[in-house]
Amino acid sequence: MPEEQRITRFSRDEFVKQINDQSAWDVIIIGGGATGLGVAVDSASRGYSTLLLEQADFAKGTSSRSTKLVHGGVRYLAKGDIRLVYNALDERAIMLKNASHLVKSQSFIIPCYSWFSTIKYMIGLKLYDWLSGRFSFGKSSFFNREKVIEQLPNINATGLAAGVEYFDGQFDDARLAINLAQTSAAKGGVLLNYFKVTGLHKNKGKVNGVAAIDLETKKEYKLSAKVVVNATGIFVDDVLKFDEPGRQPLVRPSQGIHLVLKKSFLKSTNAILIPETKDGRVLFAVPWHQHVLVGTTDTPLTTNSIEPVALEEEIEFILETVKTYFSVTPTRKDVLSVFAGLRPLAADNKNLNSTKEISRDHKLLTSSSGLITITGGKWTTYRKMAEETVNKAIEVGKLVKTACLTKKLKIHGCTTSFIQGHFSVYGTDAAGIKELIKDNPLLGHQLVDHLPYTEAEVVWAVRYEMARCAEDVLARRLRILFLDALAAIDAAPRVVALIAQELGYPEEWKRAEVATFHQLAYQYLPDLKAGFNGEHNNRNQQPTDGQIHSFN
Numbered sequence: 001m002p003e004e005q006r007i008t009r010f011s012r013d014e015f016v017k018q019i020n021d022q023s024a025w026d027v028i029i030i031g032g033g034a035t036g037l038g039v040a041v042d043s044a045s046r047g048y049s050t051l052l053l054e055q056a057d058f059a060k061g062t063s064s065r066s067t068k069l070v071h072g073g074v075r076y077l078a079k080g081d082i083r084l085v086y087n088a089l090d091e092r093a094i095m096l097k098n099a100s101h102l103v104k105s106q107s108f109i110i111p112c113y114s115w116f117s118t119i120k121y122m123i124g125l126k127l128y129d130w131l132s133g134r135f136s137f138g139k140s141s142f143f144n145r146e147k148v149i150e151q152l153p154n155i156n157a158t159g160l161a162a163g164v165e166y167f168d169g170q171f172d173d174a175r176l177a178i179n180l181a182q183t184s185a186a187k188g189g190v191l192l193n194y195f196k197v198t199g200l201h202k203n204k205g206k207v208n209g210v211a212a213i214d215l216e217t218k219k220e221y222k223l224s225a226k227v228v229v230n231a232t233g234i235f236v237d238d239v240l241k242f243d244e245p246g247r248q249p250l251v252r253p254s255q256g257i258h259l260v261l262k263k264s265f266l267k268s269t270n271a272i273l274i275p276e277t278k279d280g281r282v283l284f285a286v287p288w289h290q291h292v293l294v295g296t297t298d299t300p301l302t303t304n305s306i307e308p309v310a311l312e313e314e315i316e317f318i319l320e321t322v323k324t325y326f327s328v329t330p331t332r333k334d335v336l337s338v339f340a341g342l343r344p345l346a347a348d349n350k351n352l353n354s355t356k357e358i359s360r361d362h363k364l365l366t367s368s369s370g371l372i373t374i375t376g377g378k379w380t381t382y383r384k385m386a387e388e389t390v391n392k393a394i395e396v397g398k399l400v401k402t403a404c405l406t407k408k409l410k411i412h413g414c415t416t417s418f419i420q421g422h423f424s425v426y427g428t429d430a431a432g433i434k435e436l437i438k439d440n441p442l443l444g445h446q447l448v449d450h451l452p453y454t455e456a457e458v459v460w461a462v463r464y465e466m467a468r469c470a471e472d473v474l475a476r477r478l479r480i481l482f483l484d485a486l487a488a489i490d491a492a493p494r495v496v497a498l499i500a501q502e503l504g505y506p507e508e509w510k511r512a513e514v515a516t517f518h519q520l521a522y523q524y525l526p527d528l529k530a531g532f533n534g535e536h537n538n539r540n541q542q543p544t545d546g547q548i549h550s551f552n
């Protein structure tokens, strides 16, 4: 893409100018996670004038905190939810084709400690293969005990009978989110982060727009639309209440956490699926960006937060479960980062004690005011959810009917060329980052010694990916905070300096921004005191600012 086009098509300043000039839209979408962004791609690609408003950063909510699987859901198969699995497997194939730079086939091994379970999983996974049909990511197969140990050198071999290998997809969630935003923008969509919807406008009882505030300038807007889509994940009830103040909640939040470890705890390119935890769930250990992601949990919560924090018992639960399956087992001080996400599960009121039983299917509903709400589902099914939502929007907003194009629409960055190494997740944009380094070799410096992320990627994120602050860069454009919270803490001052240089921010902003980011990053350490007193010094990395390392 030529330089000029990159800047004008995905620039916050340009988009703000556009909404100052244009106050009426076909479709306004509230929420910039997987669901809202999917709707923005679908709507803009069908030719509707489309505006998406996100109160924080794209994928700041649940959509950056998933297990990073593009999957039908082996677990749902065991529960007999065949339709859900079948639909998701179809979407898995579409994602691989249209976002080939980000989605890859991943082998999973289920270690089995009895012959009964080996046969049970073998049959189940053959059914999974069959449901994948011609869109298979690889055929499942039986592994004898020796093969399991060879493929998973850190597996606990005591009592191991055999294993089953199967294949699913894996991706980088926050990166796909930004690529979806860019895809929508390339089709004429306008997408703004740090832009919060504060109310709904109505005419004769019908929703015809939103009240919103630009959180950077504090300027308030009244924006009109033929149809408004509420895609705010765990926050859908807040928006539904703008419409109907006394209504019953639709969503029940369920927290899931992940621990990130060094890849030496897996010693394998295969992932592990632990098929039965004490609470009757599954647990994954998946290689991701040269680390291992272990999770997840399913903890019903009664409160919502945009920045949820892992509970003590969730961390302990994962470490305890892993102990049974690994021969060298991680302890708390081996955890490089812990992150939590909230599933926006569509709750039915009968089922309030256990969120693991609530269906992962999505819910699409239209209020009598015409407000469309879409929630639940999975990252894997974002495209299908968007297609259904826009079909509904055409009906509600009386838009000129056009067909959905997203089954064949390539996502920004998609390429069939092989891109070697760390920049591969950028797909076609990798060339642009390399160009930045060629023009200024200093930008080739790594942000921290043991991770491959470069200064050029920070500049790229600010110029072409709408990153506005340290967290946008370190948590979502680059995944350092999710991979290694202490490394992110160390990288923050340099990242902040680069952002300030790009956006023309003053010294005071830099100081405050480093402190704000550090405060956040300490929540990703499993134990604040261990992280601060022990691990950090063990790695010979000194705190970089000396002012925000005190905790009460």
Ligand SMILES: Cc1cc2nc3c(=O)[nH]c(=O)nc-3n(C[C@H](O)[C@H](O)[C@H](O)COP(=O)(O)OP(=O)(O)OC[C@H]3O[C@@H](n4cnc5c(N)ncnc54)[C@H](O)[C@@H]3O)c2cc1C
Pocket: 030, 031, 032, 033, 034, 035, 036, 053, 054, 055, 056, 057, 058, 059, 060, 061, 062, 063, 064, 065, 066, 067, 068, 069, 070, 071, 195, 196, 197, 198, 231, 232, 233, 234, 235, 254, 255, 256, 257, 296, 297, 306, 340, 341, 342, 343, 344, 375, 376, 377, 378, 379, 380, 381
């Ligand atoms: C632990 C865990 C693991 C998971 N693993 C997988 C997996 O491996 N594979 C898979 O397919 N799925 C997975 N999922 C499910 C998937 O992550 C979610 O279904 C999906 O991310 C939900 O996206 P969303 O857009 O609906 O919600 P969100 O990502 O939360 O987006 C909603 C957005 O709305 C914004 N918002 C809220 N209120 C306003 C407002 N007033 N104005 C403007 N913006 C607003 C929020 O800031 C937020 O960014 C997992 C989920 C969890 C929790």
